[in-house]
Amino acid sequence: MFLGIFGVWFLLILAAFFKYALTYDPFFGTTKNVVYRHQTRGEIKDRNGEVLAYGTSPRIYPIGSAGSPIIGVANPVIGSEGYLEQKYAELMISNRKSKLWYLLTQSDDGYPLKTTLDKNLQLAAYRSMSGNKGAIVIMKLNGEVIASVSTPSYDPNKMTKKYYSELTKSPDRPLFNRAFDGRYEPGSVWKTVIAMTLLEKNSKGRTIICNGSFRVGNKEIKCIRPHGLVKDMIEAFTLSCNVWFMKNALAELDDKTLRISFRRFMSREMKEELGPEDIALSAIGQGEVLVSPMELATLAATIGNKGMQPVPHVINENSAPSKVIEEKTAKKISDMMTMVVKRGTARGLSDYFRKGYFVAAKTGTAEKDNSKGKVNTAVLIGLAGRSTNKPEIAFSVVIEEAQGYGGTVCVPVMKEILDYYFFRGKR
Amino acid sequence: MTAKIITIFYLISLLASLWMVSRYQIRLDNEQRLKKMLVVLFSGYLLAVTFIYVDTLRWEGPILFLSMVSFCPFVWLLIGILRRYGYKGDLGILILTVTLNSLGLVVLYRLDISSGWFLTRAVGYQGIIPMALKQLLYSMIALLGVVIGISRGYFKAVIEKIAERKDILIWGFIAFALLVLPKLFGFSAWLTQDKSLQPSEFAFKIIFLVFVSKYYESRSSEILLKHYPIKEVIKLVLFVFSGIVIFFFLPLVILQKELGTGLLIGLSFIILTAYVTNRFSFFMVGLVLIALAIYVGTQLSGHVEKRVIAAWLDWREYAFKPFREGEKLYPGYQIFTALAAIRMSPWGVGIGNGILKHTTMDKTIVPKAVHDFIAIPIAAEIGIMAIIIIGTGYFILLDKAMQKNRSLTFKNILAAGIATAFMTQGLYNLSSVIALLPATGIPLPWISYGGSAVFANYILIGLLSAILDDRENSRREE
Numbered sequence: 021m022f023l024g025i026f027g028v029w030f031l032l033i034l035a036a037f038f039k040y041a042l043t044y045d046p047f048f049g050t051t052k053n054v055v056y057r058h059q060t061r062g063e064i065k066d067r068n069g070e071v072l073a074y075g076t077s078p079r080i081y082p083i084g085s086a087g088s089p090i091i092g093v094a095n096p097v098i099g100s101e102g103y104l105e106q107k108y109a110e111l112m113i114s115n116r117k118s119k120l121w122y123l124l125t126q127s128d129d130g131y132p133l134k135t136t137l138d139k140n141l142q143l144a145a146y147r148s149m150s151g152n153k154g155a156i157v158i159m160k161l162n163g164e165v166i167a168s169v170s171t172p173s174y175d176p177n178k179m180t181k182k183y184y185s186e187l188t189k190s191p192d193r194p195l196f197n198r199a200f201d202g203r204y205e206p207g208s209v210w211k212t213v214i215a216m217t218l219l220e221k222n223s224k225g226r227t228i229i230c231n232g233s234f235r236v237g238n239k240e241i242k243c244i245r246p247h248g249l250v251k252d253m254i255e256a257f258t259l260s261c262n263v264w265f266m267k268n269a270l271a272e273l274d275d276k277t278l279r280i281s282f283r284r285f286m287s288r289e290m291k292e293e294l295g296p297e298d299i300a301l302s303a304i305g306q307g308e309v310l311v312s313p314m315e316l317a318t319l320a321a322t323i324g325n326k327g328m329q330p331v332p333h334v335i336n337e338n339s340a341p342s343k344v345i346e347e348k349t350a351k352k353i354s355d356m357m358t359m360v361v362k363r364g365t366a367r368g369l370s371d372y373f374r375k376g377y378f379v380a381a382k383t384g385t386a387e388k389d390n391s392k393g394k395v396n397t398a399v400l401i402g403l404a405g406r407s408t409n410k411p412e413i414a415f416s417v418v419i420e421e422a423q424g425y426g427g428t429v430c431v432p433v434m435k436e437i438l439d440y441y442f443f444r445g446k447r
Numbered sequence: 448m449t450a451k452i453i454t455i456f457y458l459i460s461l462l463a464s465l466w467m468v469s470r471y472q473i474r475l476d477n478e479q480r481l482k483k484m485l486v487v488l489f490s491g492y493l494l495a496v497t498f499i500y501v502d503t504l505r506w507e508g509p510i511l512f513l514s515m516v517s518f519c520p521f522v523w524l525l526i527g528i529l530r531r532y533g534y535k536g537d538l539g540i541l542i543l544t545v546t547l548n549s550l551g552l553v554v555l556y557r558l559d560i561s562s563g564w565f566l567t568r569a570v571g572y573q574g575i576i577p578m579a580l581k582q583l584l585y586s587m588i589a590l591l592g593v594v595i596g597i598s599r600g601y602f603k604a605v606i607e608k609i610a611e612r613k614d615i616l617i618w619g620f621i622a623f624a625l626l627v628l629p630k631l632f633g634f635s636a637w638l639t640q641d642k643s644l645q646p647s648e649f650a651f652k653i654i655f656l657v658f659v660s661k662y663y664e665s666r667s668s669e670i671l672l673k674h675y676p677i678k679e680v681i682k683l684v685l686f687v688f689s690g691i692v693i694f695f696f697l698p699l700v701i702l703q704k705e706l707g708t709g710l711l712i713g714l715s716f717i718i719l720t721a722y723v724t725n726r727f728s729f730f731m732v733g734l735v736l737i738a739l740a741i742y743v744g745t746q747l748s749g750h751v752e753k754r755v756i757a758a759w760l761d762w763r764e765y766a767f768k769p770f771r772e773g774e775k776l777y778p779g780y781q782i783f784t785a786l787a788a789i790r791m792s793p794w795g796v797g798i799g800n801g802i803l804k805h806t807t808m809d810k811t812i813v814p815k816a817v818h819d820f821i822a823i824p825i826a827a828e829i830g831i832m833a834i835i836i837i838g839t840g841y842f843i844l845l846d847k848a849m850q851k852n853r854s855l856t857f858k859n860i861l862a863a864g865i866a867t868a869f870m871t872q873g874l875y876n877l878s879s880v881i882a883l884l885p886a887t888g889i890p891l892p893w894i895s896y897g898g899s900a901v902f903a904n905y906i907l908i909g910l911l912s913a914i915l916d917d918r919e920n921s922r923r924e925e
Contacts, residue, residue: 022722022845022867025730029874030838036881037831040786041793048787052767054812055787058802096806 049110051099058096062112062130064104066139067166073105078177083139085173086146089197090137090334093176098184102176103197104334108133135334136164141441145169148436152429154398154419155198157317158437161414163330163339167437168314170198203288203310204418207384207426208260208365209399210305212319212353214269215253217281219349223272225253230263237297241266241304257356258364260383262304269303270296278302284329284344285319286311305399306386313418316401321414323353324380324403354411357382357402365427366400368435377442378405381434383426398422400430404438413441450797453498454829457553457798460491461836464546469843473538475530481538485526488546489519495553495798503557503799511577515556518549521587525594532598536916540847541593544893544908547840548586548901550833551894554824555579557798560817561809575809578817578896585898589905602913609657610857615665618658619694625654626698652868652903653910655695655712660860662687663723667855670724684720684729691716706744706755707887713737715871719864723855741885754778759885782882784813785820788827789881795830803827817896819888822880834877837894841873848911850918858914865911869904 048056064073073081077096081087092102100106112130145156145167158167174187174194187194196202218225232246243262250256256264269278275294282290282302290308291298301307311319314332322329327345331337345353357380360366362373366381373379381402388395398419403411415437417430464487467473473484493516500512522545529538561575596602666683669675691712700709717733745756754776757765762779770776788801795801803811803824813823825833848866850859869892876895879886890900 021725021727021730022718022849022863022870023842025718025721026842026845026870026874029878030842033838033874033877033881033883034831034835036878036883037789037826037834038793040881041789041831045790047763048790050767053783053787054805055784055791055802059791 044110046107046110049106049108049113051101051106051109053099053109056109056113057094057099059113060130061094061105061109062132064091064112064133064135066135066137066142067164068138069134070139072135072137072139073176081176083143083146084177085175086143086169087137088173088176089170089195090168090199091176093174093179095179097181098179101184101195103200104133104135108335133335136160136166136336137168137334138166140444141437142167142169144440145437146171146173148433152419152433153192153421154417155202155313156415156417156433156437157199157313157332158413158415158441159317159321159330159332161321161325161330161411163318163321163332163341164336165314165317165332165334166413168199168334170196170200170202198418198420199313202312202418204313204397204399204420205307205309205386205388206305206311206316206399206401207386207397208262208305209316209382209384209401209426210302210309210311211257211260211265211384212323212357212382212401213281213285214265214273214303215257215356216345216349216353217273217277218253218268219352220281220346221272221277223268225256225264225268226271227251228264228267230261232263234263234266234300236266236300237295239297239301241300254356254359257382258359260360260365265303266300269299273299273303275299282309285315285322287315305384313416316399316416316418317414320401320403320416323350323357324411324414326350354380354403361402365425366402366431368427368431369402369438372404372438372442375442376408378403378408378411379438380404380411381431383430385422385425395420396422396425396429398424398426398429400426400434402434404441406442450498450502450800453494454795454797457491457495458829458832458836460487460494461546461550461833463487464491464542465836465839465843468539468543468546469846471539473542474536475526475534475538481526484542485522488542488549489522492549492553493519496556499553499557499799504559508577511556511580514580514583515552518552518583518587521590525590528594529598534598536597536912536919540844540908540912540915541597543840543843544905545590547837547893548590550825550837551821551891551896552579552583552586553798554821554828554894555582555817555896557828558803558811558817558824560804560811581898582896582901585901589901592902593905593909596909597912597916600913602909603917606858606861606910606913606917609661612661613665615658615661616690618654618661619690622654622658623694623698626695652907655691655715656861656864656868656907658690658694659687659716659719660857660864662690663719663860664855664857671855680724680726684724687720688716700744705888707889710737710741710887711868711872711875711889713740714875715864715868718871719860719867722863722867723860755885755887758782759879759882762882781814781820781886782880785823785880786882788813788823791827793831795826795828795833798828801827819876819886819890819895820880821891821895822877825894837873837891838877841870841892845870847915858917862911862914862918865907868907 060076063071066072071082072087072091073079079094081091088102090103092100092105094100094105100109112133146169149169149171153171156169159165172192172194228250230243230247230250233240233242241262247259247261250261250264278299288310298308302309318332322344326347327343327350328341329344330341331339361369361379361381365383369379369381381400384399386397400417403414405412415434417434419429422429467484471480473481496515556579561577564576564581567576695712696709699705717730721727721730745753754770757770758778762782765777765779766783767777770778805812813820816824822834845866848862872889872892875884876889876891878884890897892904
């Protein structure tokens with residue numbers, strides 16, 4: 021009996037030891053895990069096998085500040101920061117396959133992490149931001165993120181305790197991953213969602229006369245210029261007429277419809293009961309609408325992917341896209357976005373049509389009053405591809421505190437990146 | 448790689464000594480086997496200590512190194528003392544404990560943690576002393592005492608004296624006095640500042656076991672009757688249970704705040720009772736009662752017990768979150784770091800390879816890793832095999848202490864009780880470091896750092912080997 025009681029007890033203990041030693045448990049990947057700070061981490065590689073981070077102390081990041089918030093930094097002194105180094109620490113450190121082989125585990129360099137990022141495109145995207153504050157996300161239509169930039173950034177190779185405390189205190193918040201966690205008013209970019217919602221209600225919108233401004237409650241919203249007679253949705257979308265979208269949203273869309281429609285592309289919960297003012301503001305992507313650059317890129321990818329919404333990811337994961345828009349509707353929106361490039365606010369990208377490439381985009385600008393006076397958030401989303409009618413990538417660009425509009429600030433940035441994407445810098 | 452090979456050799460040496468102890472009787476008259484045994488034991492110990500000195504400590508602290516090495520000649524000296532007095536018994540148990548003790552010394556030496564000491568402070572030296580050295584001294588003194596005790600028959604005499612006395616309650620009063628009196632005179636549960644001398648160790652281990660054994664012996668004729676009514680057995684058990692509650696449990700838990708020792712007393716008691724009465728149902732009922740007692744305790748008493756329970760059940764939630772906002776306490780942090788340390792590899796990363804110490808402070812990363820969480824450095828560096836070896840060591844001790852035919856004499860019950868106490872304590876400790884049971888500050892016998900624990904454990908080993916010698920002699924006479 022003695023042996024029975026104690027034997028079962030001891031076997032339980034051994035089982036618990038093996039359970040904690042061998043099972044994958046992301047809880048231990050936390051930056052507060054002092055034991056993990058000194059452990060060998062695996063290399064982080066991009067989609068072509070090029071190294072983005074290697075070594076342990078010091079850990080070297082070949083692309084430096086270009087990859088900072090998304091790759092992050094791991095350091096024995098400060099722990100780990102950023103997306104990949106923090107979220108996948110457990111995966112990179114404890115490699116369960118070689119854990120079982122006693123003599124081999126010492127020379128084990130950890131588990132290499134293969135990402136979907138493209139090192140060169142990431143560098144090009146970072147360079148194109150050139151001092152702007154904001155974020156860029158570029159993803160394949162199946163959700164693979166190939167570049168994600170958030171600026172201002174920090175140099176992970178220079179990480180010391182002092183540098184780190186400077187970063188945490190900096191008002192620009194360089195440690196904050198704007199591309200994933202930033203929340204911005206998308207401005208006119210959100211008209212894609214409104215147009216989508218109208219089309220799903222089988223409505224083409226009414227013809228209205230735009231006299232340049234529209235009064236909602238005690239707020240006066242202006243268009244860039246009075247557009248006069250705006251016939252239909254295509255014209256309103258291409259011209260980005262605020263008045264047309266606000267009037268039509270107020271006439272045809274209610275609180276419930278908008279809520280269901282927005283939930284597909286926006287993770288943030290809107291406040292209870294939207295009044296007419298909120299509906300009008302949300303029709304032009306302001307007020308209650310706050311989305312991250314990642315969500316905007318996913319929105320573009322959904323449009324380009326015939327209504328199938330992909331799950332954005334940096335590490336290859338098995339995730340099936342879900343159908344959120346009808347193929348017909350997605351095609352119509354995509355066509356309208358092509359018109360924006362050909363004739364509308366994103367004309368800066370129209371060169372690519374002549375070379376036989378596919379480009380579709382929508383620009384947006386959200387005005388905000390703050391201590392510095394009027395500050396714009398310039399936004400651009402879009403699709404691009406090497407053949408005339410088939411998109412390959414979806415992108416979103418957000419620039420904070422911009423001196424201008426989506427069409428004047430974001431388009432040149434994206435043009436630089438697309439130049440690199442199409443010609444690999446050979447032009 | 449070197450560290451791993453050394454670790455493998457060390458493990459082999461530990462395993463070999465356990466195997467020899469369990470397989471053969473180690474006696475002084477079989478010179479060759481004894482020598483073989485000591486060579487196996489010493490080679491592993493010396494290899495590990497030398498490797499730590501060269502590789503981990505980088506030739507620092509030669510005096511400490513020489514002291515650690517001197518443990519081997521010291522054990523040889525003890526054999527000489529035993530030989531001189533013509534000791535004839537089995538040395539197996541003693542060598543088993545020395546093996547476990549040496550494992551503890553190796554880990555303490557590798558951790559290289561220092562702290563103040565009441566003895567050096569008494570002579571005016573305020574500096575810090577390596578814990579490995581202190582533990583080495585405690586072990587040496589205790590071992591010397593035990594060896595002299597068993598070779599000159601002191602332990603036997605003590606056992607006989609206790610066996611002769613018929614009164615039982617006197618033991619309860621002694622324990623009560625030992626636990627209550629220091630409190631009345633203003634001492635805390637710990638006699639010394641560095642928490643190395645603790646009266647409850649002695650009260651729990653020795654007097655408690657004597658008390659229970661004496662009681663069951665006095666009622667053995669009833670218990671052994673096959674058709675004795677169960678009601679009467681329950682009455683017997685309840686009687687001794689109330690004695691334990693009054694003399695041991697209440698002063699321990701309420702006055703000394705020793706929740707863990709109280710829990711151990713309960714566990715040892717139900718296992719011993721199940722053995723004595725040969726009824727498994729008592730064990731199950733006892734477990735339920737203990738669970739109930741813990742529940743009631745947490746409901747009634749303050750935050751200390753609640754914190755212990757929080758660190759056990761919700762360690763993930765409280766790993767980095769203060770238990771109460773006013774005072775900063777992270778009850779789950781110890782478990783979190785402990786589990787993080789063993790996650791590197793179940794086989795260990797090799798002696799000296801693990802990250803067990805803060806680079807800037809003289810502190811282990813797992814809080815209290817030298818005391819009750821010593822199983823974690825062992826598991827992290829020497830691996831799960833070392834944990835299996837420690838467990839096997841306790842099992843061998845249990846096996847040796849058990850009598851094949853269950854005659855409920857005082858000596859037999861005491862031997863079973865001693866083995867149960869070690870087994871329970873060891874397994875409880877190993878369970879608490881991996882969040883199977885709440886961590887209540889129970890050390891791992893012979894391996895954890897702690898003076899009174901070492902003394903109490905060795906006194907019990909002295910008593911146990913005296914009983915076993917006696918048993919052997921009577922068998923031979925037959």
